[in-house]
Amino acid sequence: xxxxxxxxxxxxxxxxxxxxxxxxxxxxxxxxxxxxxxxxxxxxxxxxxxxxxxxxxxxxxxxxxxxxxxxxxxxxxxxxxxxxxxxxxxxxxxxxxxxxxxxxxxxxxxxxxxxxxxxxxxxxxxxxxxxxxxxxxxxxxxxxxxxxxxxxxxxxxxxxxxxxxxxxxxxxxxxxxxxxxxxxxxxxxxxxxxxxxxxxxxxxxxxxxxxxxxxxxxxxxxxxxxxxxxxxxxxxxxxxxxxxxxxxxxxxxxxxxxxxxxxxxxxxxxxxxxxxxxxxxxxxxxxxxxxxxxxxxxxxxxxxxxxxxxxxxxxxxxxxxxxxxxxxxxxxxxxx
Ligand code: HEC
Ligand code: HEC
Numbered sequence: 632x633x634x635x636x637x638x639x640x641x642x643x644x645x646x647x648x649x650x651x652x653x654x655x656x657x658x659x660x661x662x663x664x665x666x667x668x669x670x671x672x673x674x675x676x677x678x679x680x681x682x683x684x685x686x687x688x689x690x691x692x693x694x695x696x697x698x699x700x701x702x703x704x705x706x707x708x709x710x711x712x713x714x715x716x717x718x719x720x721x722x723x724x725x726x727x728x729x730x731x732x733x734x735x736x737x738x739x740x741x742x743x744x745x746x747x748x749x750x751x752x753x754x755x756x757x758x759x760x761x762x763x764x765x766x767x768x769x770x771x772x773x774x775x776x777x778x779x780x781x782x783x784x785x786x787x788x789x790x791x792x793x794x795x796x797x798x799x800x801x802x803x804x805x806x807x808x809x810x811x812x813x814x815x816x817x818x819x820x821x822x823x824x825x826x827x828x829x830x831x832x833x834x835x836x837x838x839x840x841x842x843x844x845x846x847x848x849x850x851x852x853x854x855x856x857x858x859x860x861x862x863x864x865x866x867x868x869x870x871x872x873x874x875x876x877x878x879x880x881x882x883x884x885x886x887x888x889x890x891x892x893x894x895x896x897x898x899x900x901x902x903x904x905x906x907x908x909x910x911x912x913x914x915x916x917x918x919x920x921x922x923x924x925x926x927x928x929x930x931x932x933x934x935x936x937x938x939x940x941x942x943x944x945x946x947x948x949x950x951x952x953x954x955x956x957x958x959x960x961x962x963x964x965x966x967x
Contacts, residue, residue, distance in 0.1 A: 685807025865924020
């Protein structure tokens, strides 16, 4: 069976145990502002002890079949929780199909994954655990392996009043990820706090281009620099199997080549770029948009060839660098 079909099959099976529902094709697109407190499901309130439990799980290599890979192996704190690779490496050297995205501000996302099809962090956590090229664990075996850990058992009882199980595991991992927030970039001081000197003149000119003539904000609007929906940005003139984007989930031919628009926050740290990590630098990305994409038939009509002077390109790069905020690293210093 194809890996992604298998993954969906397993996921539905596990859901029966832990009482979560799939977000079907059209999710409820609520508007959530970055500068507001992080949203969370009513049944899974945030607490510092739950964040600590989730953090321990996130860095625990026992989550993988051969105890070699933790969530943090592919979501590395110092790289904004991405991993600097084109695609990631899982158990037994297996390669993922896609580039690992940042997890900063992931708690604000309305839909997860490049296919924009998973509605909650609680649900998402099951996918890498079971995926053969990532952690390759069955949930039942994993719980049996982890419930001998006295910290996990004690905290499950104290925080959830139950034995350590998939419910505790998914709620804690989700809560830890909701604590990964980055909203202290120079751009935030410029945009939110109206400090005009927070970013250079060149970056301000780059922001004017990005939000004005180039209208990059139609898909990458602040403060997240994504509208969270899947779009076709003409990365290829033809999207071959296996990765035709969101099409592979819903089989809707209008979804071919559509991938969830990535956030551009901390973009300097999340190289290489695009769902397949095929672009090594931001200069490569700008060349792609200058060309107006590769004319895929379903490419978004707003993408047309554009003319950029060297100075304008430098201004755009200066603007993109104002989206870097490493203040979140204070908590993770000793882990790198
Ligand atoms: C082997 C590498 C690997 C491991 C291990 C891994 N991930 Fe990922 N993660 C990825 C890749 C690749 C994607 C993108 C998948 C896609 O969109 O199809 C991803 C996507 C995600 C997303 C969606 C983010 C978004 O913006 O849509 C979340 C959340 C996430 N991972 C959390 C976790 C958690 C929690 C764990 C541990 C239980 C974990 N990951 C383990 C590689 C990995
Ligand atoms: C029609 C929507 C759309 C517009 C307009 C658009 N983008 Fe994108 N952008 C996307 C999508 C979709 C992706 C991811 C494509 C993929 O992974 O295959 C992306 C990816 C990127 C990335 C790489 C992000 C990463 O983490 O991999 C950067 C940087 C970027 N765009 C910058 C820009 C700039 C600069 C502009 C304006 C010139 C722009 N975009 C206009 C939809 C758009």
